Amino acid sequence: MKIVLLSGRTTKQGVTAEIGKTSDDYLQNVAVIQLNPTLMEQMGAKDGDTVEVQTAHGSAVVMCHKSDIGENMGFIPYGPWANLLIGTETQGTGMPDSKGVEAELKKTDKNVESVDELLARIVEGRK
Amino acid sequence: MIIKNGTVYDPANNINGEKVDIFIEKGKIVDESELRDKKEIEASGLVVLPGGVEIHTHIAGSKVNIARIMRPEDHRKDVVRKTPYQRSGTGYTVPTTFTIGYRYAEMGYTTVWEAAAPPLGARHSHEELLDIPIVDKGIFTLMGSNYFVLKYTEEGEFEKLKNFVAWLLHATKGYAVKIVNPGGVESWKWGKNVSSLDDTVQNFNVTPREILKNLARAADELHLPHSIHVHCNNLGSPGNYAITRETIEMLSPYRRHITHIQFNSYAGEDWGTFTSGGSDIAATLNKSKNVTCDVGQVIFGDATTMTADGPWQHTLFKLSGNKWANSDVEMETGAGIVPYRFKKKNVVNAIQWSIGLEVLLLTEDPYKVFLTTDHPNAGPFYHYPQVMELLMSRKKREEMLETVHPLVKERSVLPSIEREYSLSDLAVVTRAGTARALGMTAKGHLGVGADADISIYRFDEEQIQKSFQKAAYTIKDGVIVVKDGTVVADHMGKTYVLDVKADLSEEERQIFSKYYTVQVSNYPVEEAYLPQKEVVTCR
Amino acid sequence: MIHEDVVCPFCGCLCDDIAVTTEDNMITDVKNGCAISKSKFMNHHLNLLESALVDNMKVSLDEAVGRAVEILTNADNPLIYGLSSTECEAQRHAIHLAELLGATIDQTASVCHGPTILGTQDAGCVKCTLGEVKNRADLIIYWGCNPAEAHIRHFRRYSVFPEGLFRKSKKEREVVVVDVRNTASARIATTFLQIAPGTDFETISLMRAYLKGKGDALPDEFKNLVERMKRCEFGIMFFGLGLTMSRGKHLNVDAALRLVRDLNEYTKFSITPMRGHYNVAGAGSTMAWITGYPFAVNFSMGYPVSNPGEFSAVDVLARKECDAALIIASDPVANFPAESWKHLADIPTIVMDPKVSLTSRIAKVSIPVATAGIEAEGTAYRMDGIPLRLKKVVDTTRLSDAAVLSRMIEKVRA
Numbered sequence A: 001m002k003i004v005l006l007s008g009r010t011t012k013q014g015v016t017a018e019i020g021k022t023s024d025d026y027l028q029n030v031a032v033i034q035l036n037p038t039l040m041e042q043m044g045a046k047d048g049d050t051v052e053v054q055t056a057h058g059s060a061v062v063m064c065h066k067s068d069i070g071e072n073m074g075f076i077p078y079g080p081w082a083n084l085l086i087g088t089e090t091q092g093t094g095m096p097d098s099k100g101v102e103a104e105l106k107k108t109d110k111n112v113e114s115v116d117e118l119l120a121r122i123v124e125g126r127k
Numbered sequence B: 001m002i003i004k005n006g007t008v009y010d011p012a013n014n015i016n017g018e019k020v021d022i023f024i025e026k027g028k029i030v031d032e033s034e035l036r037d038k039k040e041i042e043a044s045g046l047v048v049l050p051g052g053v054e055i056h057t058h059i060a061g062s063k064v065n066i067a068r069i070m071r072p073e074d075h076r077k078d079v080v081r082k083t084p085y086q087r088s089g090t091g092y093t094v095p096t097t098f099t100i101g102y103r104y105a106e107m108g109y110t111t112v113w114e115a116a117a118p119p120l121g122a123r124h125s126h127e128e129l130l131d132i133p134i135v136d137k138g139i140f141t142l143m144g145s146n147y148f149v150l151k152y153t154e155e156g157e158f159e160k161l162k163n164f165v166a167w168l169l170h171a172t173k174g175y176a177v178k179i180v181n182p183g184g185v186e187s188w189k190w191g192k193n194v195s196s197l198d199d200t201v202q203n204f205n206v207t208p209r210e211i212l213k214n215l216a217r218a219a220d221e222l223h224l225p226h227s228i229h230v231h232c233n234n235l236g237s238p239g240n241y242a243i244t245r246e247t248i249e250m251l252s253p254y255r256r257h258i259t260h261i262q263f264n265s266y267a268g269e270d271w272g273t274f275t276s277g278g279s280d281i282a283a284t285l286n287k288s289k290n291v292t293c294d295v296g297q298v299i300f301g302d303a304t305t306m307t308a309d310g311p312w313q314h315t316l317f318k319l320s321g322n323k324w325a326n327s328d329v330e331m332e333t334g335a336g337i338v339p340y341r342f343k344k345k346n347v348v349n350a351i352q353w354s355i356g357l358e359v360l361l362l363t364e365d366p367y368k369v370f371l372t373t374d375h376p377n378a379g380p381f382y383h384y385p386q387v388m389e390l391l392m393s394r395k396k397r398e399e400m401l402e403t404v405h406p407l408v409k410e411r412s413v414l415p416s417i418e419r420e421y422s423l424s425d426l427a428v429v430t431r432a433g434t435a436r437a438l439g440m441t442a443k444g445h446l447g448v449g450a451d452a453d454i455s456i457y458r459f460d461e462e463q464i465q466k467s468f469q470k471a472a473y474t475i476k477d478g479v480i481v482v483k484d485g486t487v488v489a490d491h492m493g494k495t496y497v498l499d500v501k502a503d504l505s506e507e508e509r510q511i512f513s514k515y516y517t518v519q520v521s522n523y524p525v526e527e528a529y530l531p532q533k534e535v536v537t538c539r
Numbered sequence C: 001m002i003h004e005d006v007v008c009p010f011c012g013c014l015c016d017d018i019a020v021t022t023e024d025n026m027i028t029d030v031k032n033g034c035a036i037s038k039s040k041f042m043n044h045h046l047n048l049l050e051s052a053l054v055d056n057m058k059v060s061l062d063e064a065v066g067r068a069v070e071i072l073t074n075a076d077n078p079l080i081y082g083l084s085s086t087e088c089e090a091q092r093h094a095i096h097l098a099e100l101l102g103a104t105i106d107q108t109a110s111v112c113h114g115p116t117i118l119g120t121q122d123a124g125c126v127k128c129t130l131g132e133v134k135n136r137a138d139l140i141i142y143w144g145c146n147p148a149e150a151h152i153r154h155f156r157r158y159s160v161f162p163e164g165l166f167r168k169s170k171k172e173r174e175v176v177v178v179d180v181r182n183t184a185s186a187r188i189a190t191t192f193l194q195i196a197p198g199t200d201f202e203t204i205s206l207m208r209a210y211l212k213g214k215g216d217a218l219p220d221e222f223k224n225l226v227e228r229m230k231r232c233e234f235g236i237m238f239f240g241l242g243l244t245m246s247r248g249k250h251l252n253v254d255a256a257l258r259l260v261r262d263l264n265e266y267t268k269f270s271i272t273p274m275r276g277h278y279n280v281a282g283a284g285s286t287m288a289w290i291t292g293y294p295f296a297v298n299f300s301m302g303y304p305v306s307n308p309g310e311f312s313a314v315d316v317l318a319r320k321e322c323d324a325a326l327i328i329a330s331d332p333v334a335n336f337p338a339e340s341w342k343h344l345a346d347i348p349t350i351v352m353d354p355k356v357s358l359t360s361r362i363a364k365v366s367i368p369v370a371t372a373g374i375e376a377e378g379t380a381y382r383m384d385g386i387p388l389r390l391k392k393v394v395d396t397t398r399l400s401d402a403a404v405l406s407r408m409i410e411k412v413r414a
């Protein structure tokens, strides 16, 4: 499934980040993607299923939730999972392309990676 | 410390080029008998003046900083390296805070006033002052379109107005009442303006005339050290000398200071017939009492215009086509910013240049007219020495006149003016006069009891500009802060505030909490922003 | 004890009417704040960095500060980044430290409203304080922002709902939301206009063209919007990361700034960015008054030079140009593209934060600090540039950001 990826703030993201970014609350509210129900049906995904999002820059496994967003879009709250999917090119502005990235979506059996797993995957062996 | 054998110009104490030794102890000028520290500065052959006192400049606060943010192209032309005594920064038309302090001090200035603080942004102005080193400093508080000022003027409630003025000065830690395009700034909030002293302000049944009179009276009755500080209506427009003259005259007998009067001394009907009204304004100043002004002298080259006069800045944006920032402040005031370049061959610019000099030279009493460039509106402050040279040398003026648009010779009387400033005159328009107008009794002179803020120059009659650009010594609070034009000490000056105190009424608190977006308890500037303050008594 | 009129140190709304109740130096209740504000105050003591750490070993604060200074002074090209969630004195010290080190310093605006700054540098900006909106606006446009979730009290305090001087309630205001998705904010609007992702620039440019009599290609609903913009008495456009983060970036903002500027030929119209972090406006302010530039500044020449794209943090990390990093009150590992985390892990990274963050998890040195606005005082600038005093409502033994940074400055100078 091809979609355009959007990211942004949500109240829950704000509330749970203030509890702590290593908290489970945060993961539950940030490692998610909001999708149109029709799209989810086409994919055979139910609310709470995991999907794998792949862009030119990386991939992330997140939980999907129904929303009234457009059929060709997906929305991920700001946070490390959204950032797995965007690149560092800023076209000389300092600002990466954080909104409007093209992504490929598929249903998956993989679990959502925890913060530690994410860090391990990206910075493994570096520190 | 002793400053020995210098040639001293201290007009406030009638010392005019005499060899007098000056004794300094604990940051003050003292009698020889009180001297302990016998360190000497050998000043023979040097000219000794009180430290410069800047009466009107824009150096701190929201509009200055918007200009900085908006003009990276400006900063790149003038970078300032860090030294063991100096923080780095950028200069050009909107210098960074540290650079401002250094450049004033290098020129021998030791006191500077930020001339326009929006009350709601006063905390910001003070926070920037904390990063302006060496000089003493403070702010004037914008009031000319304040909601409560308009309301009480409309209602004829003078006592309430006076109380509010006192409260606002206290809350903002301001020193003087600043009025910009009275009423016009409120009208601009609906995209309108006022154009005469008797126009009514949008949604308020008040006129600029009433606002000015009320505030002038309040400032006098509160015994504020400085008079109202007025940026007149119609600034920048051809023919505006008439409203300036009327403003000066109708405000009698109250004290009033008209600022950057060059921008308000234009005759002619439109840009085509634009001509100088400088001699007319000088004549008005000559015959009026209790009035002072600063000129806002044009410096050819780059400037950044910034005033609370939103409608004028919009006009200037349309005239120049340059980028424009506007910043309106709820219940109080506004601001606009437009980069600008004064060109010698532009006829209007050239006439503007001549007007400032006309007013400076034709006003007989130097205690009535002061040197400013309304930094950075008519040019950066560090070009003052250029103007000093033109004031002191008719020959230099004639040379300059040959390089500017030829119509100046027809539309200005500058070419016919013979007067040349003496060093004493110069000391008045940059020190003694400004200090007196500001009511700063320990500044602008070198008598016993004055602050030991002193500037010493290697004065060369043939090279006046160069002589004043870099002081041989600048002494601040008895500390040598500049030597041979270079900053040699890490020093912090004081912020000047008033001892006014007043409270808001219950009704005022209610209006405040409804129509402002901050709590009234969070409005007054806290003492934390005044780590080194000097409290001036109003009497 | 109840602390009245506390300033909320979370978002750019900088609400200053929060009532915080404390008992035994613990916050027990928060009134007036939104859900996020409550969470920040009530949970500020959770997931704290319990101790200063070097290589994940507990050390004294002094040791950590000493190690940090050693790393920074030995680096050829250190990066200082963050600043937007702390107070201005800390920011001023951070800039001083950057100058002493010859470092690059950048603040979080570079990944939120940096493009807004670039747009302003090109076109200027016609803005006003939020009270002007409350008192006067009869047309309010939110473009590419979702205050219902990000600036929760914005509608209630500043724009749609409050009683103002000349506008008394929502009835007297028209609210338009333009977005690529139907957000919670769109539901409050009187008109919601949806556009396709990545078409902000063309839409706004066509609006400008239409304003000048040439925008035939503009969809009717937007023609109608332009007409209403011209006719209103006082208009305001708020915009968010929908403009700055999507294709076009500063060009989107530039177009919007020019549209609003041009509307002032017809009426009074202003535009204000919805700044995110509570003191990101302050970070831009302090950097501008000290260096001349609001972000992306480098001091290696001994004077400030700014160049977004060159000295902005994401780029510096992506190009692996810095050889040490000091992160103050920010969490780039949560907020930057994942590729840039790698370099932060490769170099010695120092984190100053009250809490454990993703960046502290990969840092070499972690320094726990007081939470500004809860455990430390200072200044913060609201999204519209209004400065307010942050309050201290509980005591802590931890030092403030400003205090830690001034210790670092002392050590660097020693």
Ligand code: SF4
Pocket: C008, C009, C010, C011, C012, C013, C014, C015, C032, C033, C034, C035, C036, C037, C151, C152, C153, C154
């Ligand atoms: S809207 Fe923002 S500033 Fe206001 S209470 Fe909520 S988080 Fe705090």
Ligand SMILES: [Zn+2]
Pocket: B056, B057, B058, B115, B116, B259, B260, B307, B374, B377
């Ligand atoms: Zn001025």
